[in-house]
Amino acid sequence: MWSEALRLELCGGSMASYQVTGVRTEKSADGYHDHIRAVQINRAAILSRHTVVNDIRSGGDSYYTLGGGQKADVEVVTCPKCTFRDYLKTKPDRTTADNLLSLPRV
């Protein structure tokens, strides 16, 4: 697990920006689309959605994807297809070359 102690050790306690390199998904309540359940960062640690959502909402650590040479920030929104409020996605105004659901499943 990606412990808080390890995070502080690696980052000196300051805010950091992590590249999301893979995702784990789960079915939505209606079973017809996917939500991000957890993300892999820096091709190593797996972080729960809860951790990532809290980091983004609190203005702490930030997350991004790289696709087609472009960086896209991860944000928290209400799911466009249901009422789920902790939906993770990349900001579409930056690039459409990549998004979380196109990343490898880990």
Ligand SMILES: [Zn+2]
């Ligand atoms: Zn949904």
